Amino acid sequence: MSLLATGLPFAAVPLVAGLLSSPVGVAHYLVVGAILFTAGVVCMALKRNALGVLMGIELVLNGANVNFVAFSSPYLRGEGAASLGLDGQIIALFVILLAAAEAAVALAITLNFYNNHATVDIDRAEDLKG
Amino acid sequence: MMTTVLASVVPVAAVNWHSVLFLLFAAVACACAVAVVLADNVVRMAFYLVLSLASTAGLFFLAGAEFVGAMQLMIYVGGTLVLLVFGVMLTAQAPFVAIKTSPSDRVLAGMVGAALLAVLLQAAFRVEPWRRPATAAVAAPAATPIGMALLGVRADEPAAGVPAAAVRSGYLLPFEIVSIHLLVVLVGAAYLARAKRRRTPRAIDVAASSVGPVVTARQAARSSASALVPGGGR
Numbered sequence: 001m002s003l004l005a006t007g008l009p010f011a012a013v014p015l016v017a018g019l020l021s022s023p024v025g026v027a028h029y030l031v032v033g034a035i036l037f038t039a040g041v042v043c044m045a046l047k048r049n050a051l052g053v054l055m056g057i058e059l060v061l062n063g064a065n066v067n068f069v070a071f072s073s074p075y076l077r078g079e080g081a082a083s084l085g086l087d088g089q090i091i092a093l094f095v096i097l098l099a100a101a102e103a104a105v106a107l108a109i110t111l112n113f114y115n116n117h118a119t120v121d122i123d124r125a126e127d128l129k130g
Numbered sequence: 131m132m133t134t135v136l137a138s139v140v141p142v143a144a145v146n147w148h149s150v151l152f153l154l155f156a157a158v159a160c161a162c163a164v165a166v167v168l169a170d171n172v173v174r175m176a177f178y179l180v181l182s183l184a185s186t187a188g189l190f191f192l193a194g195a196e197f198v199g200a201m202q203l204m205i206y207v208g209g210t211l212v213l214l215v216f217g218v219m220l221t222a223q224a225p226f227v228a229i230k231t232s233p234s235d236r237v238l239a240g241m242v243g244a245a246l247l248a249v250l251l252q253a254a255f256r257v258e259p260w261r262r263p264a265t266a267a268v269a270a271p272a273a274t275p276i277g278m279a280l281l282g283v284r285a286d287e288p289a290a291g292v293p294a295a296a297v298r299s300g301y302l303l304p305f306e307i308v309s310i311h312l313l314v315v316l317v318g319a320a321y322l323a324r325a326k327r328r329r330t331p332r333a334i335d336v337a338a339s340s341v342g343p344v345v346t347a348r349q350a351a352r353s354s355a356s357a358l359v360p361g362g363g364r
Contacts, residue, residue: 021144024152024192030254032156032189034247036182039163042243046236048229049172051217055179058210059163062186065202073193086275086286090301092190092198093276096205097308101315103210107217108322120221121229 029070037063050110050120054103061099068092152192159185170228176215183207197273280305 040059047053070076072088084091114120162182169175183206190199275286282300 019153020149021146022149023146024149027254027257028152028156029189029193030257031251032160034250034254035160036163036186038243038247038250039160039167041246042239043167045242046167046231046239048231049226051172051214051221052175054214054217055166055175058179058206058214059166059182062183062206065198066186066189069190069193069195069198073195075194086272086279086284089195089198089272090276090279092195093201094304094308096198096201097312100205100210101312103213104319105315105322107213108319110217111220111323114221120226 024076026070026073026076029066029073029076033063033066033070035063036060036066039063048121048123050113050122053122054106054110057106058099058103061095065092065095068095148192152189155185155188155192158182159189170230172218172227172229173222176211176218179214180207180211183211195272197271197276 036059040056040061040063043056043059044053045056047056068084068088068091072084072086072092110120113125117124159182162178162185165178166175166182169178184203187199187202187207190196190202275284278285279301282302284298284300
């Protein structure tokens with residue numbers, strides 16, 4: 001226990017020190033985007049509340065947006081590497097706008113489902129089962 | 131104790147504050163995204179989602195995309211999530227606030243998620259040439275070029291490898307398509323979510339009932355729907 005309490009932080013010190021003193025690259029942003037995307041996919045697959053599925057969709061779109069912004073960033077670009085430039089930021093803006101539209105329609109469908117079935121449990125949406 | 135050890139390893143002058151802020155925002159964004167998955171209460175899920183998306187806006191600011199970050203805060207956090215919270219409030223009956231998932235589903239989803247994350251991380255670490263020591267890159271504010279591009283005029287520098295005389299398309303047509311799309315979507319959402327129950331009967335229904343015992347089409351559809359749906363009349 002004492003080894004765990006003292007040894008683990010000391011073992012993490014070089015890693016954290018390297019992260020704190022080295023500049024951030026595109027790979028850092030891609031890792032964050034991958035984690036957000038995976039959390040969104042698992043959230044979509046796991047939640048039984050329809051609003052939870054909606055939140056998973058928001059997380060997935062957000063993870064994709066992180067990648068777009070990272071590839072378009074002027075601070076993270078490699079010297080000779082091609083960059084998305086301004087296009088990436090504009091695509092990210094369009095993704096945000098379409099996510100807002102998607103959330104409005106999906107929420108309307110959810111409220112309609114709730115009005116007709118008195119539940120938001122998507123496992124009970126089985127009227128179309130043959 | 132860890133901070134003192136860190137201070138002895140990394141002198142304050144060598145600390146890259148850009149990296150420190152990046153680590154802060156990235157940790158909050160990822161931790162809150164995982165908390166959205168793990169939480170059962172839908173109200174807490176909405177709160178964690180607000181934190182995650184706001185931290186992502188911080189990441190956008192750190193990447194030099196200040197206009198996208200501001201739009202993320204205003205549209206996503208200020209608009210979309212308020213809409214989601216309204217949905218949570220409108221449907222927050224006691225049995226639906228926390229719908230449990232079965233443990234076997236959790237294990238299965240965890241395995242699938244871990245496999246997906248492994249693939250994505252492997253791809254993320256393979257973009258090695260993009261890493262470089264940060265020189266003092268100064269980027270122009272991006273709001274004006276974005277506005278010009280949405281009007282169909284490109285005012286930004288072309289990327290490396292693209293000849294300067296090449297015609298680069300603006301975004302006027304996608305801008306118009308998205309605006310029409312938003313209009314159609316909002317009309318459709320208002321139509322779908324409209325209130326169906328009327329407290330006072332419409333004039334046409336009153337006239338129809340005064341003629342005779344005629345069941346209106348709306349009432350017939352409602353009664354047949356509640357007969358089809360088990361428990362739909364609740």
